Amino acid sequence: xxxxxxxxxxxxxxxxxxxxxxxxxxxxxxxxxxxxxxxxxxxxxxxxxxxxxxxxxxxxxxxxxxxxxxxxxxxxxxxxxxxxxxxxxxxxxxxxxx
Amino acid sequence: xxxxxxxxxxxxxxxxxxxxxxxxxxxxxxxxxxxxxxxxxxxxxxxxxxxxxxxxxxxxxxxxxxxxxxxxxxxxxxxxxxxxxxxxxxxxxxxxxx
DNA sequence: TGGTTGCTCAACCAGATGGTTGAACACATG
DNA sequence: CATGTGTTCAACCATCTGGTTGAGCAACCA
Numbered sequence: 001x002x003x004x005x006x007x008x009x010x011x012x013x014x015x016x017x018x019x020x021x022x023x024x025x026x027x028x029x030x031x032x033x034x035x036x037x038x039x040x041x042x043x044x045x046x047x048x049x050x051x052x053x054x055x056x057x058x059x060x061x062x063x064x065x066x067x068x069x070x071x072x073x074x075x076x077x078x079x080x081x082x083x084x085x086x087x088x089x090x091x092x093x094x095x096x097x098x
Numbered sequence: 099x100x101x102x103x104x105x106x107x108x109x110x111x112x113x114x115x116x117x118x119x120x121x122x123x124x125x126x127x128x129x130x131x132x133x134x135x136x137x138x139x140x141x142x143x144x145x146x147x148x149x150x151x152x153x154x155x156x157x158x159x160x161x162x163x164x165x166x167x168x169x170x171x172x173x174x175x176x177x178x179x180x181x182x183x184x185x186x187x188x189x190x191x192x193x194x195x196x
Numbered sequence: 197t198g199g200t201t202g203c204t205c206a207a208c209c210a211g212a213t214g215g216t217t218g219a220a221c222a223c224a225t226g
Numbered sequence: 227c228a229t230g231t232g233t234t235c236a237a238c239c240a241t242c243t244g245g246t247t248g249a250g251c252a253a254c255c256a
Contacts, residue, residue, distance in 0.1 A: 002114050010112035015244090016100050019181070026185050032203060045245055047204060052243095066202050066253040077186050083117070084179055087124050089172045099212070099243090113214090130233060143215055145234060150213095164223040164232050198256090205250075213242070220235075226228085 005057070006083060009076050012056035017041075018049050025059065025072035032068065103155070104181060107174050110154035115139075116147050123157065123170035133168065 013019055021035055036046040050070060053059045057076045061068050099109050111117055119133055134144040148168060151157045155174045159166050 002112075004114060006117070007112050007114055010108050013181075014099065014105050014108035014112055016102055016105055019104070022185060033201090041244085042246070043203070044205090044247085048244070068203065072185070074185050077182050081179070081182055081186065083111075084175050084182075087120060087170070087172050088175050088179065131231090139214090140216070141233075142217085142235090146214070166233065201254080203251085206248090209246080211243085216239080218236090221233080224231085
């Protein structure tokens with residue numbers, strides 16, 4: 001995949017599992033195990049997904065004993081929004097991109 | 099890649115070349131050759147990129163003699179915007195997603 | 197100390213992606 | 227009809243992706 005920030009964010013959200021995780025994290029921080037629970041994949045696979053989100057700057061990790069809670073960092077979404085606003089058909093307000 | 103519409107749109111825009119093409123098409127329709135001109139790849143490669151954009155519903159093709167002009171269909175971007183708005187840190191207005 | 201829990205790293209695999217070249221199709225024009 | 231232009235299709239290739247299993251590390255607990 002291309003290495004630029006915008007590409008990483010779009011790429012990260014191109015996977016429904018990852019979008020789902022973002023939705024889950026919007027409710028509150030969660031551990032890898034908690035995030036893996038709804039899905040029919042191994043914890044390792046979920047850990048990989050998180051790595052993608054982390055490299056896109058969308059989540060951060062802390063340490064809490066042996067747990068590594070995941071925290072949503074939604075600021076990067078604004079990067080995408082700024083790009084998209086330029087090409088939307090239905091401008092949310094006049095005057096170009098916010 | 100996952101087959102759902104939202105994933106296809108995110109995926110399509112995860113490539114800087116394709117984003118660039120969208121930017122070019124926002125100015126006006128263009129043929130495959132015109133679109134390929136700025137890039138250091140074959141016309142076939144550009145044709146493949148267009149196929150991705152088309153399958154994401156972001157462009158349509160007509161026929162004009164032997165040319166097949168490409169037209170931007172920006173409506174699908176709203177799909178993405180709706181998703182994103184839910185998780186942005188800086189809500190453009192109160193009251194949840196538009 | 198030794199075991200258990202939470203997580204990551206490494207190696208591997210099947211399938212997708214983005215590029216190539218070469219051939220073919222569609223249409224206009226000599 | 228033959229040739230040139232614009233585009234796509236097919237086959238191939240290297241690399242990436244999303245999954246697996248197995249091993250290992252870090253921190254708590256008995």
